[in-house]
Amino acid sequence: MGEKLRALILMIKPKTVLFVMTFVCIGVIGVTYFHSDTAVPLRTAVGYIVVPLQSGVNNIGGLGQAFLQKQMDLQDARDTIAEQEQEIEALKSQIEQYQEENAEVKQLRKLFELSQTYQEYGTVGATVVASDTSKWFSRFTIDKGSDDGLEEGMNVIADGGLVGILTQVSGNFSVVTSIIDNSSNISAMSRERNALCVVSGDLELMQEGRIRMSYADVDSGIREDSIIVTSNISDLYLPGILIGYAKDVTVDANQLTLSGYIEPKVDFSSLKDVLVILTTKQNGEVSK
Amino acid sequence: MKHVIKRTGVTCLLILVFYLLQTVVFDKIPFLSGAPNLLLVLTFSVGLLRGRGEGMATGFFCGLLLDIFSGGVLCFYALIYMYIGYLNGILTNVLVHEMIILPMLVCLVSELLCQAYQYIFGFFIQNKLQFVAYFKQIVMPELVLTVTAALLGYYVILQINQALERAEQKGAKKFA
Structure with a gap:
């Protein structure tokens, strides 16, 4: 029996397997890109094995x-x-x-x-158990998931500042995409005068732990060390969460807008414990 | 059959241990600017030592593990790691086990392939073209770390492979 099986396995050439698997992989990429829910069972199952180990280590x-x-x-x-x-x-x-x-x-x-400041929203504490393996992204894994009531889109804070947002939630772990990640784009405002601006992560600045600020009105009064918080009109982020302080603000060539950098309140190089706000922007609006 | 199971078990354990080292342990060392890509080291080592089939399988599961915890689409990393394992498997017959230059070279090429793949599908298609800056900040540090780690990693995997091979030969003799 064993010999027969062995012979059968030997008959299949690696080239054939590679060919078939290439199409399978492309298929799975396609399916999970459009329906991210389909990957949840696998993620949850593997999470139950690996996350406790990560916590242990x-x-x-x-x-x-x-x-x-x-x-x-x-x-x-x-x-x-x-x-x-x-x-x-x-x-x-x-x-x-x-x-x-x-x-x-x-x-x-x-x-x-x-x-209605964010201190009044319910939060749950979580520990960072692993970072992303690649330096192209700024994401990390925390040890709480849907078992603890977390949902995608919840905001994550630490040291009183915004850390990021939950981009994927499985049974006992979740992935947080931080605000310094290249894909991050946040609608923000200055605390003093509620002047809107856009805060976006940038791969080149990610290593320095800074983020870019742009599209602020030239009359917005944003200057060095202005306090920048999340805006009321953001779809994803709750209003009034501290992002950081404006630095190197300059007037753009068009003389209409300001741009510069933001030094986040949170030190991303040494994150250990974070708080997840249990209210999402959408839910929060409804319950009000 | 027993050896296949044993080998599979050992490889699975190695994947898990290397993943934990990469994401948890190296992350805690303050003077390193990043973590070496140990799963890549594992993939190309198995490919080199054991051939196309095993390289491919190991690469696929290493990639899948990365996919599961990176929060993006599934099989994104699995695809490239599978190809790296397969391509290195082609070199099996050229390899003299104790020679160190070839594994180093292979590691360098694999790492570059892997980074280029991430850049093209993560950034290039979004029209982010600051390639030189990305190369300096992201590709170079990881390249150096991974190639350094490959020296040690490859040696460890080589030793494990030789131990397994000895056990298999012993078993074969007994059987005959």
């Missing part, structure tokens, strides 16, 4: 790192405790001052109906 690496760090930190900690005790006293008096101001801010917010 991450944790082991983390333990080693943590141990070394602990020893180093201990000495630092002793020195800083003394300093901090003095600081605490100073801060206590500041807190009282801030509490008063905070009450005032709340009152003003109510007045302007600005209470």
Whole structure:
């Protein structure tokens, strides 16, 4: 029986297999391009095997790192405790001052109906388990998926700034495409004057962790260090999430628009934990 | 038959281990600007050492794994890795196992092929033509890393292959 099977396998030439598989591959590329849902079962199945391993390797690496760090930190900690005790006293008096101001801010917010900031959306924490294997893209895998209630199109934040958007969700993992990726295009605005602009990722700038800003009106008042947030009119991103700060703003040759760069709030080279906002732009609009 | 299963098992394990190294471990090393493409090293090594059929199969599954976790279409990487495995398989008969120049050269060509494929289908068709800048920033660093990693990776795979071959010969003798 085994011999017969062996003979049968030997009869098939690699060239034939290559020929057939080429067409199969092109077919699958076509199908998954137009119907990305068809790939989900396979992705989910493989995810259940590989993602726990990735998390495990991450944790082991983390333990080693943590141990070394602990020893180093201990000495630092002793020195800083003394300093901090003095600081605490100073801060206590500041807190009282801030509490008063905070009450005032709340009152003003109510007045302007600005209470819908993104801090109020429900979020779920996730850990980055793997990066994309290729340097052509800026994507990474997180260890939460549809099992945890995630959906495609949800926004991802970290350190109070926008990281990216979920572009693919499977059972226990999801792929985040970051805002510095070449394919990223975000409708944004300046926080001071709500002046619109477009923020797009660029492969050449990706290595520096910067993104491009363009199509801002020349009268928009955007200048060096202006705060840029996601706009109200974006289809994909919730409004008011901090993207970063404008840099090297120049007037375009047409004298009508401004362009420049944005330094993102998030440090993409050392992302570890992220927050996924559970409200998508579309859902959020409906429930309001 | 038993050897085929054993070999398949070993290759699957290697794919998994190399993938984890590539995406998790190398990513954590701060002074590296990227990760070497270890799955490519595996593909061309198996192709060189074991011929067209096995090279092709290994390449296909390496590529498929990348596809599954990259979030794009399926079989995009599988297609190019399959061809790399197949093309390297043609060179099997030319190869003297201990010679190191040929694997290095093959690795260089494979890596360039792979990068060109990603550039053409990911960027060129979107009319993004800053080729020189991309070459300097993305292709060169990965090329250097991968070729360096190939030295070690190829050696490890060579050793595993020789160990498996010895086991198979022993088994064959016993059988006869």
